[in-house]
Amino acid sequence: ASEAQLRAILDTVPDAMVTINENGIVQSFSAAAQQLFGYSPDEVIGKNVAMLMDEPDAQHHDEYLKRYLATGHRHIIGNMRCVNGRRKDGTLFPHELYIGEAISRDSRVFTGFLRDLTKRREAEAKFQELQ
Ligand code: HEM
Numbered sequence: 861a862s863e864a865q866l867r868a869i870l871d872t873v874p875d876a877m878v879t880i881n882e883n884g885i886v887q888s889f890s891a892a893a894q895q896l897f898g899y900s901p902d903e904v905i906g907k908n909v910a911m912l913m914d915e916p917d918a919q920h921h922d923e924y925l926k927r928y929l930a931t932g933h934r935h936i937i938g939n940m941r942c943v944n945g946r947r948k949d950g951t952l953f954p955h956e957l958y959i960g961e962a963i964s965r966d967s968r969v970f971t972g973f974l975r976d977l978t979k980r981r982e983a984e985a986k987f988q989e990l991q
Pocket of ligand 1: 878912913914925928934936957970
């Protein structure tokens, strides 16, 4: 895809979308991801994706990637997971994370799609209260 096509996808994809390389370094950060995390792309691109999560995952994320690259055993790829994200202001929010993998001639990128669950969790709690 051309640069312009990629830009169009990143500007319009409804879920927050983050792509990383094999080393966990952020390559792109969508408009919805900016809204969700409060970071501009400049603040995230070129940095480790671990800045978007909480401990203990942040500390171990490089190992998770290395383990996957070494063994090919998938844990999150292809499966939805509920995890916490960490915003620029430090607050945590639950989200669903889907990870895909795209392998081209000479490189591999991982695509992450994140959906904020805050509203759904709040509605659930309200519903429980009313029972
Ligand atoms: C693996 C957490 C974001 C790519 C993992 C694992 C955890 C985790 C716990 C290991 C799973 C296991 O061994 O059971 C998180 C959290 C995130 C996050 C809390 C919150 C922001 C991302 C994003 C991407 C990504 C945005 C890609 C763009 C990967 C890959 C693996 C992995 C490629 C290894 C493959 C696999 O285990 O299937 N992550 N992650 N992660 N994560 Fe993340």
